[in-house]
Amino acid sequence: MVSDEIVLQIEGLSKVYRSLFAPAGTKAVDSLTLGVRRGETYSIVGPNGSGKTTTLKIVLGLIFPTSGKVNIFGSDVADLAVRERVGFLPEDAYLYDVFTGEELLDFYAGLFGYSRRRRKELVDELLSLVGMQANRRVPFQECSKGMRQRLALAQALVNDPELLILDEPTSGLDPAGRHQMTELIYELKRRGKTILLCSHFLAEVEEVCDRVGIMYRGRLVAEGTLTELAGDPTEIVITASGMSPEGASRVAAHSAVLGVEGDVVRMGHESSDRLWSVLDAVREAGGRVAEVHRPRPTLQDVFVRAIRQDAPERDAGEEVH
Template identity: 40%
Template sequence: MVVELDRLTKVFRDFWLRPVVKAVDGLSLSIGKGEVFGLLGPNGSGKSTTVKMLLGLLSPTSGRVSVFGGSPRSVAVKARIGYLPELSHLHPFLTARECVAYYAGLSGLPRGEARERTRQLLEMTALSGAADRPVSGFSKGMARRVGLAAALVGRPELLVMDEPTSGLDPVGTRDVKTLVRLLAGSGVTVLMTSHLLADVADVCDRVAIMSHGALAASGKVADLLAKTDAMQLDLPGAGPETAAEIAKELSARIGAPVTARRPSVSLESYFLSTVSRDAPEFRLAPFLQK
């Protein structure tokens, strides 16, 4: 297992050490290698606190966090983790290239390799044209892409993404989702939190839903979303009359009303097919493919 949380609890205390709030309450879950895992929940449900404990930024009050079999605070484990926070607090006086190169340096990469990875990542995130502009002038979406490049520059084996599509336009969102699937395909484990449930449903293998600091539900996305008391038929090439006849026959057979309607694509799919018809296909940076 890449991540194992065992009865994890976090109680925040005030100055006099009196408990103020139990943010996480006995959470247990595990994430396997190459899995895309979604952590969902309303505001205040304990998602961010869980992520911070998983990253070693907060200490659990009780319970155990294990990442790659060790403590997330150990330098060896940190070298295998990438993190994209919800808010991209980048150093405003750096350019995009310097920003990514700075995190490459902190990851201990040799200068030449850091420069090459930075170039590849800026190309992958479509920031090559703005690579030498200060990030203080970037839009939220551009800043997110710089943050994403910074998270990936160390070639992490576990990528933790907090609201990864927040602030991105539909094209950027699609690219992030593609990126997540490609990373998972190359063996990277991805943990993401998001309020945009459609995004989670599109890319996650498994999800956990938190409520009031505890685990409310978890499992494979397909299992959780499947309706167990109904089936759906797709009739390619069928006209309205044919569909109505089949519906009538089926209704008679199962003894319940059956409806037939023309399927439609989602607005997101329509938008993407309209605006990015000629856009190049998203490709993973070469060093991430190895």
């Protein structure tokens, strides 16, 4: 259940990386402002190098902003008490690789000051949740990528966090692993966790997120629910087989039709009152109508459109999947 309470507030956040060779620096994050509400799943999407991970690292206090501020649960991110209520899944599951799953979870639970008994209970609960009970004594370095990612998620959950920050949770996973991870994120969402997810896998984002922020070159170029971002359908698509070439030409000449490509007839959404007329034309051309639908733009379409608007000189869709 999403409430209006903002649990994570980022205001005017900028991060410039400077070095001896580049004193002017590289702007990784540029005047970023966003808020994540309690109970929602918010995803920051963007191509590699768009500033997503830098933003997460600032949110976690791992690096420091050049300007701007981050508040979690109303407190400054530097406040250690905040981290009692936050869980973090780092990209590529960086955990101590010589230890087994249960040893790792015991260690991370210990950092929250839990007693030995509580740690044991937690380890059992979390290993069950992520489906790693059977492999609890397998060293991390011998785990598959999917198992590592699930263990990394488990360590992010040792403190039963209210806010969960996931950096590329399905990166490098095969389709089965990706499905398992998406199911786990669903489960956490059902349990009422607020989730900030960073990803460039748009399909998974589309599946689990309530709101999306699109980052490009360090800036937030679009933000909203998928429906808000996608907007209304712009076309009606009719799929019909069996049209003769001459018939297809006649259909294409219809004033409501935008174009015909093989078995697919596209007409403008604004001409929907003339749908029956177009369907008649298709039938007269010998076509058998199989499907009529109004496709809504996918997140991929929205993403590419937002980035092209922001930087029309570059083809921005190449780094997302």
